[in-house]
Amino acid sequence: MSATLEKGLNAFKEVIDTPIASYFSSCVHCGLCAEACLFHNETGDPKYTPIHKLEPLRRVWKQEYTLLGRLGKMLGLSRPVTDAELTEWEPLVYDSCTLCGRCSMVCPVGNDITYMIRKMREGMSASGHAPEDMKAATTRAINIGSPMGIKWPAVQAQIGHVQAETGIEVPVDVQGADYLVLMSSMEIINFPEYLSAISRIFKQAGVNWTLAPDAFEATNSGIQIGASDLAREIVSRIVVAAERLKVKCVISPECGHAFTALRWEGPNLMGKPYSFDVKHILEVLDDLHRAGKIKTKGKDKRPLTYHDPCQIARRGGVVEQPRHLLGEVAEDFREMPDAGVMNWCCGGGGGVSANSRAEPLRLEAFKVKKRQIESTGVHTLITACANCRIVMEEGLEHYHMKVEVLGLTELLAEYLVEGE
Amino acid sequence: MNHLDLLTFARGSALDLALIIFVAGVVLRLFEIFGLSRKPDLARPRTDSPGSGWRTMLTRSIPPQGMMKREPVTYIGGYVFHLGLFLAIFFFAPHIEFFRSLTGLTWPALPSALVDASVVAAIVALFVLLAHRLSNPVKRLLSTFGDYLAWAVTFLPLLTGYMAYHHLFVEYTLMLALHIFSVELLLVLLPFTKLFHTFSVFVSRWYNGDFFGRKGVAS
Incomplete structure (x- = not known):
């Protein structure tokens, strides 16, 4: 299937629904969304104003779905959306938007601009105007099973290491397990600590869990690039495995957009509600902790802070859980300014970190995170998204900051009381 | 046509026509929006948050933390303008009399001096916001002919109303x-x-509140 302008414009027409029509109708060009956007804030360039990134989609809405717009189009008074324009907009829609959702929180007329960018990407990818790196990642996710090209044997190798290290058997393909555990490519390649931590915590808590060889990858390049058909195919692997194993709950790993893909978009992509629950790992850990099933001993003495991943907190509603867990294992936990639902993005969400062209801009946008971290005075940064983690590690290195980044699950596992 | 004839026309057939276009236009635009419909959200909401959309209709009027400091001109100018205009439209005694003649409903008026002050405040706010639109890089980029047209047609009733009330420059009936x-x-x-x-x-506020509410965030 080749991408054409016509397909892109049709996709634009298809994604415009009542909410989007109300959003475009309500915009008064006040520009407040620019103040919420990290790319505008750190560069000062007005072209990064969130609502401006939607200009081609707005014109399609006006020309197709309003009487005046249609009249204008018939009379040849309106400017049609062209390939050249979409080429110009590609970096605005992909490189300078992490789908972080801050603009949607501040828009005074209530426009969910992030929702619109997500929808606009459907037309951008259908017309061939998606970044090459993201196309390649999506192709790998479809053909190989993972955007980073990882296959099950790589997971098996990691399972071997974890079993050798912990002495705990990692369950695979267990029928009727309560939980199906997923991972992100990033965790498989860069952060094996996650699987090790999960094994240890779940052993202590007596959790009946499993991995599945046909559904170990939680990430979904399809929703980042904006290709719902591909996103559906990727999410359906997890749904099929969860139904096959008859699990009660699928656990989304420490990854932001995987949670959005699986928890919020998944049922809509599949066209039916799930027969199982989806929880983020922090929700599961908090539930276990409240039930008294996780016993920890001692507290981390290092001053530390927590970075709320956008898709976990602002777009996902998991805000209190990490604070409960940190309260248990951290002696000197300090909140960053704007922490919680108004936290600033690491700069690499929404596929930006997979897009090498966006790297200079991403590092520029990281300055806000740098200031946030510096204001707390800590040298240990906890988060719950492997992508945020790698993006922040790169940013910290770029700005020569001596700050260690850790996943919350692995921090918790460090203070676990074991062998009782 | 003398001034009185003109006023009679303005109050009569011109008003009828304007009201017809206004009502028909609003209905058309609402049809354009709701006619598009939307797919039901099949993801199980985190918590049943009944009323999140309705609450957001009100709560979005309050600036999120830190935003007032970043954009005081837009927020304060916006508040002063909207409030001033609202008071002038709905709490000026002659306007209430007009609404009574149209709908039969009536309510107490504010003292004319207070309405007068709110009109002046709204006019000042409009000029401040216009200057901001012309000077702020973000607003300048976003602005189109439509923004200046909207500004002008909002400003004119305030200006002419103020001039009529104070009998300034132009003969009262004509004004x-x-x-x-x-x-x-x-x-x-x-x-x-x-x-x-x-x-x-x-x-739009309702949808925003509903989306965020389903995820357990905001109102």
């Missing part, structure tokens, strides 16, 4: 006719410009 014409221009253009946010803001 009153001009005031009514300017309101009619506003009514005719409202559904077809960004001024339609007067209505659609409640729709």
Whole structure:
């Protein structure tokens, strides 16, 4: 299937629904969304104003779905959306938007601009105007099973290491397990600590869990690039495995957009509600902790802070859980300014970190995170998204900051009381 | 046609026509929006948050933490303008009399001096916001002819109303006719410009509140 302008414009027409029509109708060009956007804030360039990134989609809405717009189009008074324009907009829609959702929180007329960018990407990818790196990642996710090209044997190798290290058997393909555990490519390649931590915590808590060889990858390049058909195919692997194993709950790993893909978009992509629950790992850990099933001993003495991943907190509603867990294992936990639902993005969400062209801009946008971290005075940064983690590690290195980044699950596992 | 004839026309057939276009335009625009429909959200909401959309209709009027400091001109200018305009439209005694003649409903008026002050405040705010639109790089980039048109047709009723009330420059009957014409221009253009946010803001805020509410965030 080749991408054409016509397909892109049709996709634009298809994604415009009542909410989007109300959003475009309500915009008064006040520009407040620019103040919420990290790319505008750190560069000062007005072209990064969130609502401006939607200009081609707005014109399609006006020309197709309003009487005046249609009249204008018939009379040849309106400017049609062209390939050249979409080429110009590609970096605005992909490189300078992490789908972080801050603009949607501040828009005074209530426009969910992030929702619109997500929808606009459907037309951008259908017309061939998606970044090459993201196309390649999506192709790998479809053909190989993972955007980073990882296959099950790589997971098996990691399972071997974890079993050798912990002495705990990692369950695979267990029928009727309560939980199906997923991972992100990033965790498989860069952060094996996650699987090790999960094994240890779940052993202590007596959790009946499993991995599945046909559904170990939680990430979904399809929703980042904006290709719902591909996103559906990727999410359906997890749904099929969860139904096959008859699990009660699928656990989304420490990854932001995987949670959005699986928890919020998944049922809509599949066209039916799930027969199982989806929880983020922090929700599961908090539930276990409240039930008294996780016993920890001692507290981390290092001053530390927590970075709320956008898709976990602002777009996902998991805000209190990490604070409960940190309260248990951290002696000197300090909140960053704007922490919680108004936290600033690491700069690499929404596929930006997979897009090498966006790297200079991403590092520029990281300055806000740098200031946030510096204001707390800590040298240990906890988060719950492997992508945020790698993006922040790169940013910290770029700005020569001596700050260690850790996943919350692995921090918790460090203070676990074991062998009782 | 003398001034009185003009006023009679403004109050009579011109007003009828303007009201018809206004009502038909608003209905059309709402049809354009709701006619598109949307797919039901099949993801199980985190918590049943009944009323999140309705609450957001109100709570979005309050700036999120830190935003007032970043954009005081937009927020304060916006508040002063909207409040001033609202008081002038709905709490000026002659306006209430007009609404009573139209709908039969009536309510207490504010003292004229207070309404007068709110009009002056709204006019000042409009000029501050216009200057900001022309000077702020973000607003300048976003602005189109429609923004300046919307500004002008909002400003004219305030200006003509103020001039009529104070008997400034132009003969009163003529000024009153001009005031009514300017309101009619506003009514005719409202559904077809960004001024339609007067209505659609409640729709967009509702959806925003509903989306975030389902995820357990915001109101």
